[in-house]
Amino acid sequence: MSNTSRVLVVGGGAAGNAVTILLRRAGVEVDLIEARDDWNATAGSGITLQGNALRVLRELGVWEQVEASGFAFESFGVTAPDGTLLFAHDDIRTGGDDLPATVGMQRPRLQQILIDAVRASGADVHLGTTAETLEQDAEGVSVRFSDGTEGRYGLVIAADGLNSVTRAAIGITDKPEPTGMAIWRAPAPRPEGLVRTNLAFGGPAFIAGYCPTSEDTLYAYVVEANRDRASIPPETYADEMRRLAQAYGGHWTEIVEHITDPAKVNYTWFDRLLVEGSWHRGRVVLIGDAAHCCPPTLAQGAAMSLEDASVLAELLTGGRDWDDALLQEFYERRIRRVRPIVEASVQVGQWQLDGVRDADVPGLIARTLTPLGELP
Structure with missing residues (x-):
């Protein structure tokens, strides 16, 4: 299959927007559909972006806008309930020394920056639209949309979130668990x-x-x-x-x-979700929260989704066939990165639920986040 085949991206959140921008930059034709008419432009209050997320945002070409819109900081503090500072600890620079350790920003502002970048990329965007049916064969995927139109694609990227309809449609039975x-x-x-x-x-x-x-x-x-x-x-x-x-x-x-x-x-x-074995069936592949999600206790959810987009785009634009071997390689690269994040994020919460007083939370966080300084 030629790497110039048209791609359908299902979902216009961080992962879907990011992979669209990167594929368009490489000359791949991309249609993006988003179920919500407003493209989630006003949803959410804030988001914490650690360095490895910022690294992907720089790759997307939007780092300067993110830097100008957000608030960068280099440490986190732990306080008593009365507000007394118990200690402050330097954040791990997972994006390298040339990026801040962490940037907090308003989630709607980040979404708007990504929306503008998708629009500028020349992708064909359809809002208020869902994929009603997916029919695969050896050459591609035929899609019928909720507006009555149809399309033919070499690959479908499902970035439609935690409760992904696409995940269920291709026979992956994993579901998020509280x-x-x-x-x-x-x-x-x-x-x-x-x-x-x-x-x-x-x-x-x-x-x-x-x-x-x-x-x-x-x-x-x-x-x-x-x-x-x-x-x-x-x-x-x-x-x-x-x-x-x-x-x-x-x-x-x-x-x-x-x-x-x-x-x-x-x-x-x-919620917790980690799809095992592979994140694709035929020519449909899951990324972002459709494939994995975890509590925000390590503030790595958006970062893992953005990294998915970066790695998948790298593989798809590397001149290889978009075949089972490539998509399995995507899974294998990502699962060894994502699994420790999901497991550690859940463990931090479980210790609290169980009332464990002597849990080594700082140690677990350091052991989990330090390897993220390496490229995904």
Whole structure:
């Protein structure tokens, strides 16, 4: 199969947008479909991007915009629930010495930067569109879309997220499993003097933390045991998060004052997923959250998705046939990188659920993140 064959990317999140940009740069024709009409342009509050994520964003050509829009910092702190700083630790520079250790930014701003780059790439984008059927043969994939049109592709890249419809459609039965924890998130103004992520362990929640996302903003989060989502009316989201957060001191005293709009508060469970064996069936391949996801305890979810896009694009544009061997190589390169992240992210949460007091969380994080300094 020629490496100039047309590609369909299903899903316009970080992974789908990134692989589209990289394939278009290499001259590959790409159609991108996204189920939401708004392309997720306003979804989410904030995101923490470690160096290995920034490395891919630089590869995409958007690092300068990310740098200008976000807030870079080099350490994280651990505080008591009352806000007393217990210790601060330098973040690991997983992207190399020429990039910050970490950048926090508003998630909608990152999405808009990627949307603009996809548009500029010349990809053919269809919003509010899904793939209704996928029919494969030895030469490619025939796709029928929700708008009644059809397309023929040499490869389909499924980047349609945690609850990927494409994953199920190609016969992969793995599904995300809840870990037992959940997170409340909300944006807020950044208090003066808040210049890094700080985490408080204990109190009424497992974790209460925040991350600066620009010169003026942050996102705050509180982690607790998951509850039946149906039992929490959305109009009470701000009250629920504020009830938990107001037990914490330090910068939380000011942050809590701004947790008032339930529409700006997000509540989600932590899930775990790691598809084993391979991430493809024929000419359809999974990337990003469609193939793996983990709790944000190591802040590596977006980074792993962006790395997927980079590695897959590298393989697809290297002059080889897009065959089973290439897609299996993609899986094997990625699984040895992703598995430790998923397992460690889940372990950190499990220690808290089990009440383990002497867990070596710093050691586990260091052992897991340090190898990410190597290229994926």
